[in-house]
Amino acid sequence: MFKRLVIVATALTLTAAAATGCGGAADSGGTTLGFSQVGAESGWRTANTQSIQDSAKAAGINLKFADAQQKQENQIKAIRSFIQQRVDVIAFSPVVESGWDTVLKEAKDAKIPVILTDRAVDSKDTTLYATFLGSDFVEEGKKAAQYVIDTYRSSNETVNIAELQGTTGSAPAIDRKEGFLGLISADPKFKIVASQTGDFTRAKGKEVMQAFLASRQKIDVLFAHNDDMALGAIQAIEEAGLAPGKDIKIVSIDGVRDALKALVDGKKNFVVECNPLLGPQLMDLVGKVKAGQPVPHRIVTEETTFTPEQAVAALPGRQY
Ligand code: AHR
16 A cells, blocks of 8 residues: 555656656756747847757756747737746847836736846836846947948048838837937938838848839948848849949948858948847846846947958857
8 A cells, every 4th residue: 555655656746747847957947938039030030049049958947939920919928928827037029119018017016027138128117127138229320320430531422321220119220220320410421311121131121222222312321220131232232233332331230140241242341240149148147037136237248340351250250
């Protein structure tokens, strides 16, 4: 009888362990992270997703990953589902800046800490999230503008600039525009002659650039809010019989391998880095906020810029 009881008790323990996921290598820390990703719109995003998945595995964190396919409603649904599942920590990269207060409040009421990665929200109540890890997008826009200013420093002629904006309402689109315009508008010779969203994708970047070129407006410089849109635009420029990097100077943001290759090939002129490899820092923060340890409310990612010469040196070791 005693033997039978021991067998039943052992079987129950094993079943419970399997149900909770306890005891497996991927869950050795006993931490579950719910992560809602923007989508798969760019090379940057693919590298970001990979970094988060690899780092969660390395840290033994059980990752519940949801792809929002660039839709805020999908992110809100994913966050609510993470709350229902009682994950330990929720992290997400918000598709757009506004409209998060209600769901963030729900997470707070459920006592589940939230970490923002990559993109900010515009909530006035900053206690709705524990920390925000990501780039300074305004600074990135300023770096792009500084390249344009330096390139045309000795010229008094008008410089016509076309702008390919990121996803409307997203933090990088809002902030990069603000940073760029903040510097460029100090000199009236710089004119933004065309500006439209390309939704951070290569296909849309190409389509919008085709429309810019079809309008027959003279364009000296293209400022693209990310590399993928610039790479799409390069195709449109070449198909129009023009030389990207020469007839139209191109500056964009991210620093993915294809963009660095285009720099080396002379098809682009300047790239401002935006680092997608946020996984290791995020996992560290997850551990800390779960344990109730203090973390800085804002952590800014370190980044650089690339000229064609610097791209030659950087390409062999570039991870993404
Ligand atoms: O939020 C970061 C931006 O989103 C990257 O610049 C872009 O490539 C991505 O889609």
